[in-house]
Amino acid sequence: MLITxxxxxxxxxxxxxxxxxxxxxxxxxxxxxxxxxxxxGTTNVLRLGGKLPAAITLLGDVLKGVIAVALAVVYNPLPxxxxxxxxxxxxxxxxxxxFGFRGGKGVATAMGAVFVLSWPVGLMLVGTWxxxxxxxQISSLGALTAAFVAPLYIYxxxxxxxxxSIYVGVMSVLIFWCHRANIGRLLQGKEPKVNIFSKIxx
Numbered sequence: 419m420l421i422t423x424x425x426x427x428x429x430x431x432x433x434x435x436x437x438x439x440x441x442x443x444x445x446x447x448x449x450x451x452x453x454x455x456x457x458x459g460t461t462n463v464l465r466l467g468g469k470l471p472a473a474i475t476l477l478g479d480v481l482k483g484v485i486a487v488a489l490a491v492v493y494n495p496l497p498x499x500x501x502x503x504x505x506x507x508x509x510x511x512x513x514x515x516x517f518g519f520r521g522g523k524g525v526a527t528a529m530g531a532v533f534v535l536s537w538p539v540g541l542m543l544v545g546t547w548x549x550x551x552x553x554x555q556i557s558s559l560g561a562l563t564a565a566f567v568a569p570l571y572i573y574x575x576x577x578x579x580x581x582x583s584i585y586v587g588v589m590s591v592l593i594f595w596c597h598r599a600n601i602g603r604l605l606q607g608k609e610p611k612v613n614i615f616s617k618i619x620x
Contacts, residue, residue, distance in 0.1 A: 421493060421494075422502060425489060425493065426506040427506070428489070429489075432485060432486045432507055433482050433506065433510020433514065433527060434510040434513075434516045436511075436514050437475045437476075437478030437479045438463050441475045442467065445467055445471050447463070447466045447471065448466055451517075451520050453466060457522055459475070459522035460475045460526060461557045480529055481530060482527050483532075484530040486531070487534040487535070490503035491534060501582065501584070501585040504531045504586075505585060508528055511527040512596065523561070523596040524589065528586075528593065532586065535586075536576045539571045539572055539576055542575070543568055546560070546564045547560040547564045548560070550563045556604070556612070558604065559604060559609070561597065562594065562597055565590040565594060568586050569584075569590055
């Protein structure tokens with residue numbers, strides 16, 4: 419029990435390391451919390467600095483989920499140990515203690531966590547996101563679609579039984595909550611488009 423609590427605290431601290439803010443500072447770019455979409459995430463960094471800073475941001479956010487959940491799996495792979503760690507690293511990204519509790523929307527970190535649970539499911543989710551972005555050129559729509567199907571994918575194809583679908587489902591609900599402004603713009607047809615092979619356009 420104490421080890422699980424320690425792993426949750428460690429996971430939250432790992433999640434609190436905002437890749438977008440750090441990459442922007444090191445690259446001499448504006449603070450992503452105050453510029454562009456004002457979201458410290460990969461898409462906004464792509465908008466502000468281009469592909470390389472965005473790719474580094476994406477990798478950093480994914481690795482947070484991978485590292486935190488992998489540590490928990492190594493210690494004890496049961497859902498009651500790993501599940502809380504998944505939520506802890508995810509909440510760290512959303513509400514980072516090191517950056518005034520102003521974090522991103524959690525999609526990449528959630529992906530990293532899911533990859534540890536089941537790499538085939540992780541690839542399925544990445545594929546879902548890519549297909550949606552290629553079809554509609556809207557990053558948030560790809561993220562929301564992947565979040566919507568993630569609990570089902572984990573339940574049907576996941577590692578160590580369906581119990582993890584509950585924790586993934588909680589992340590999905592929070593991802594939808596964090597994207598509520600995007601959902602409003604999607605319903606109005608005003609969500610900015612992005613070509614992942616070139617640059618964002620409004």
